[in-house]
Amino acid sequence: MKLNVMVVDDSAVMRAMVKKSLSLCGIELGEVVEAANGVEALEKLASSWVDLALIDVNMPKMNGEELLNHIREDEATVPLNVIVISTEGSETRISRLKSKGARFLRKPFSPENLGNQIREMLGETHGDGSGNQALPVSGPDF
Numbered sequence: 271m272k273l274n275v276m277v278v279d280d281s282a283v284m285r286a287m288v289k290k291s292l293s294l295c296g297i298e299l300g301e302v303v304e305a306a307n308g309v310e311a312l313e314k315l316a317s318s319w320v321d322l323a324l325i326d327v328n329m330p331k332m333n334g335e336e337l338l339n340h341i342r343e344d345e346a347t348v349p350l351n352v353i354v355i356s357t358e359g360s361e362t363r364i365s366r367l368k369s370k371g372a373r374f375l376r377k378p379f380s381p382e383n384l385g386n387q388i389r390e391m392l393g394e395t396h397g398d399g400s401g402n403q404a405l406p407v408s409g410p411d412f
């Protein structure tokens with residue numbers, strides 16, 4: 271069962287680090303798609319099958335929270351698994367993200383942190399009580 275992942279971050283260095291962590295975290299990876307901001311991410315989500323999106327908060331054009339709002343408003347992307355990755359995580363922001371069915375991972379993180387978050391998220395087939403269903407991984411490939 272391979273996981274298609276989208277890495278959304280305005281920093282190419284950070285995207286490379288996230289990809290490196292993904293490759294080391296023990297998850298079987300399928301395609302990894304990159305986007306430099308929310309606008310680009312929405313464009314790519316429309317044309318590729320993604321199981322999980324790892325999203326930065328501070329980005330030009332459309333930031334991570336705005337992107338999450340768009341994802342949850344669109345029927346096609348509402349079940350997408352989302353982990354927001356940021357250095358800034360006020361309790362207010364984290365609870366707001368969770369209310370929209372996203373998880374939060376603080377930078378810097380280890381591949382183990384990332385792998386654990388992903389495994390926990392994919393194990394959640396009955397939602398987190400927020401009313402947002404975290405769907406089991408499924409897609410055209412399996």
Ligand SMILES: [Mg+2]
Pocket residue numbers: 279280281326327328329
């Ligand atoms: Mg950024």
